[in-house]
Amino acid sequence: MAGxxxxxxATRARIGLGRAGDALALRDVLAFQMAHAAARDAVHAALELEALAADLAPLAFVAVHSAAPDRATYLRRPDLGRRLPPEEAAKLPAGEHDIAFILADGLSATAVQRHAPALLRAALARLRPYRVAPLVVARQARVALGDAIGAALGARLCVMLIGERPGLSVADSLGVYVTYAPRPGRADAERNCISNIHGQGGLGYEVAADKLAWLAREALTRQLTGVGLKEEMTPLLPG
Structure with missing residues (x-):
C-alpha cells in the first residue's frame, strides 16, 4: 500500500491529491464541489417538523422559534438566534425538572433531522431516574437559546442537541451542549460539549449517549458544568 x-x-481530510497536468484531477475537483454544495445545503435547510415528529413518535415536543424571523436573518444576526421572544417562552410549561432536552437546527438542520432522534432515545434510556422536562424543538436557534428555554422550563440542566457548522468532510455533524442552571447570560466556558456525532466515521449514538449520561449525572451531582467539569469516563480505547 502506498504511503x-x-x-x-486515517483521515477524511483531502491529502495527497493527484494531478492532471498542472491542475487537480477532475474527480477531486468534482468531489470538492459536491462537498461544498452539501455544506451549503445543510446551512440553508429548514427543519421538517412533521418528519421529525414521525421519527420521535410517540414522544411529543413543543416547537419554539428564536427572535430570528427567517433563515437569512438568522445567518446574518447570530444575536437574534440566542433570544427567545416572550410569546415563545409562554409556550413552555414551567415545572420542577432535572433535565431539559432541546433539539435545535443550528447551522445544520440536516444533522438534527438524521441523528437527533436516535441519540435522544439512547440518552433517555440512560437517564430514566431523572425528571425530564417536555421535549422542545427550537428553530433558527443558536446554542445560547437553550439557556432561556431551560430557565423557562425550570430545569436544573439543559441539554441541547444542535446541528454543527458543516465542513467539507461532513455536512451533518451533530453536537451536544450541556449547561447546569441554565439562564440567559451563561458563557460558553460554563458548558460541556460533545461534538462530531454522525454516521460517517464520527462518534456513534451509543458512545455519545454514554458520554452525555455521564456528564448529566456528574453535573447534577456536582452542580456545575463547563471548565470545572472534566470528563473522567473509562477510556474507550486501551491505554
Whole structure:
C-alpha cells in the first residue's frame, strides 16, 4: 500500500491529491464541489417538523422559534438566534425538572433531522431516574437559546442537541451542549460539549449517549458544568 493511501485511511481530510497536468484531477475537483454544495445545503435547510415528529413518535415536543424571523436573518444576526421572544417562552410549561432536552437546527438542520432522534432515545434510556422536562424543538436557534428555554422550563440542566457548522468532510455533524442552571447570560466556558456525532466515521449514538449520561449525572451531582467539569469516563480505547 502506498504511503498516501495509508494516510488517507486515517483521515477524511483531502491529502495527497493527484494531478492532471498542472491542475487537480477532475474527480477531486468534482468531489470538492459536491462537498461544498452539501455544506451549503445543510446551512440553508429548514427543519421538517412533521418528519421529525414521525421519527420521535410517540414522544411529543413543543416547537419554539428564536427572535430570528427567517433563515437569512438568522445567518446574518447570530444575536437574534440566542433570544427567545416572550410569546415563545409562554409556550413552555414551567415545572420542577432535572433535565431539559432541546433539539435545535443550528447551522445544520440536516444533522438534527438524521441523528437527533436516535441519540435522544439512547440518552433517555440512560437517564430514566431523572425528571425530564417536555421535549422542545427550537428553530433558527443558536446554542445560547437553550439557556432561556431551560430557565423557562425550570430545569436544573439543559441539554441541547444542535446541528454543527458543516465542513467539507461532513455536512451533518451533530453536537451536544450541556449547561447546569441554565439562564440567559451563561458563557460558553460554563458548558460541556460533545461534538462530531454522525454516521460517517464520527462518534456513534451509543458512545455519545454514554458520554452525555455521564456528564448529566456528574453535573447534577456536582452542580456545575463547563471548565470545572472534566470528563473522567473509562477510556474507550486501551491505554
Amino acid at each position: 498516501w493511501d495509508r494516510l488517507r485511511m
